[in-house]
Amino acid sequence: MTEVAVAVIGAGAIGRAHCETIRRSTSCRLVAIAEPAAAGRAYAEGLGVPCYSDARDLLEAVKPQAAIIATPNATHRAFAIACIERGIVALVEKPVASTLADAAAIAAASERAGVPVLVGHHRRHNPIARRARAMIAEGALGRLTNATVLATFYKPPDYFDVVWRREAGGGPVLINLIHEIDLIRHLCGEIASVQAVTSNAVRGFEVEDSAAILLRLAGGALVTLSLSDTAASPWSWDLASGESPNYPPQPAMVQTHFLCGTDGALALPTLEHWHYASAKSWFAPISRDEIGLTRGDPYLAQIDHLARVVRAEEAPLITARDGMLTLRATMAVHKAAETGQIVRPDQEMQL
Ligand SMILES: NC(=O)c1ccc[n+]([C@@H]2O[C@H](COP(=O)([O-])OP(=O)(O)OC[C@H]3O[C@@H](n4cnc5c(N)ncnc54)[C@H](O)[C@@H]3O)[C@@H](O)[C@H]2O)c1
Structure with missing residues (x-):
């Protein structure tokens, strides 16, 4: 061809x-x-x-x-x-x-x-994300209830030699968190509301270095995201998934995304699936299937x-309109942090 x-x-x-x-x-x-x-x-x-x-x-x-x-x-x-x-x-x-x-x-x-x-x-094209999306669509988790995302990593001081990276808009919300917001939308559905607190306490630049975010999804599930680019931590998709040659392999596998539903739970990037073999109860043993890291560029x-x-x-x-919705939800994080209010992107953020 x-x-x-x-x-x-x-x-x-x-x-x-x-x-x-x-x-x-x-x-x-x-x-x-x-x-x-x-x-x-x-x-x-x-x-x-x-x-x-x-x-x-x-x-x-x-x-x-x-x-x-x-x-x-x-x-x-x-x-x-x-x-x-x-x-x-x-x-x-x-x-x-x-x-x-x-x-x-x-x-x-x-x-x-x-x-x-x-x-x-690009993360939507990762085989891990594709498999997770298929499992969720097939009902492996039942109805989604909660998710937790860790995006904590350390950018070295010389990264900030470039002026715009120290200024509002140049930080981890618009550069890094946008990938998490897009993945959540892709895997779990539309974002109905956003609450957030941001902090620049460590570096003291105009831009945030850390943030804590709470999302309510249209289907009712609640998502918490922990973000920092000044945390000496391995808990970040970029570091754990091995999808980019820019980052060295880690000495041990870590999970960064935890998705929970009424019938099971899934940890990424290794696609560890937890579910009950028989009756669902926290008094009964829960089983674990390790599907494993399915690498692909x-x-x-x-x-x-x-x-x-x-x-x-x-x-x-992902169309331009879909990308626009990811951008809008990401910008809602800044708006929520600035106002201290709950922001409903589809009602309060004009396109
Ligand atoms: N998907 C990802 O993994 C990923 C990673 C990094 C950056 N990005 C995105 O890619 C874009 C570029 O980021 P980057 O880090 O490569 O930036 P960069 O500054 O390294 O590169 C931008 C390039 O565009 C050139 N340029 C500027 N104006 C131009 C013009 N009018 N015509 C042609 N070229 C022009 C610059 O000279 C420069 O070489 C941004 O939107 C960024 O958010 C995506």
Whole structure:
């Protein structure tokens, strides 16, 4: 089958990772890069692919079938719309945009034109998440009651040499927690309300370094999330799941996500399933099935999915509208922390 022609807009950290993934894939081929900075242009030259400093020039000249938008968040809207106008399928990195208005504009343009836009919440493509979602859908947990998510890890001091990472919006809520919010929505359903407390007590920067969050889901389940980027801890999906080569393997497996229902419980990433073999009671023994860590590269799976969307074999696993709802729920965490109020994203946060 012919490989799908893909361009990458923005050859920074994640843009380069996408370039490498495309080069490893058998479903897509990298046809061009758009990047104004000298380092990114040298990178493109090293790969032997044409590089344009203006992404629109690339789209006009190369006419790729798909483009990956891996630029700063505030530019996502303009590049996504430029792709949609040309009938080019776009994979927009997360967050889908920097504001809800931009996210809504991308979603509306994509739907109006019938040109798919995917959002780079790559974790949905991880086989662990796929298996967990299937188990929940098949009723392995019964009715969901509670979930606990630990996202506690340590970013070294030099990470904060970049000014925007010390300022409001540059912190672990919008950068890291958004992945947890998206996974909760994907596995457990829509978020009806959000309560949160954030803290900058350790680093003292304008941005938060820790947060405690409580979600009520539309189905009634309650979710607590503990977040910190200044905790010397292994309890983080990125560290435990082994999905990214950026993090070293841990000496022992740890669980980071605990999902509970009326008929069973599931711990991730190892997919440890707890349930009663006979009558359900805390006085009876409970059994444990260890399904085990099913490793697979979610970034590669995402690229293969992009190819199938271009070929109209699949609908996007996460559309621009879906990405917008994840962004809205994540922004609700900041709003809840600032106001001390319970925030209902669908009623109180304008799109
Ligand atoms: N899914 C993930 O795992 C993941 C991980 C990291 C970052 N991201 C997201 O990817 C995006 C980029 O993040 P990053 O960490 O790679 O940032 P980065 O700063 O390393 O890279 C951004 C690149 O875009 C280039 N750029 C800026 N303006 C441009 C323009 N007008 N046209 C073309 N290129 C332009 C910059 O020169 C830079 O090379 C952000 O939206 C971020 O949230 C996602």
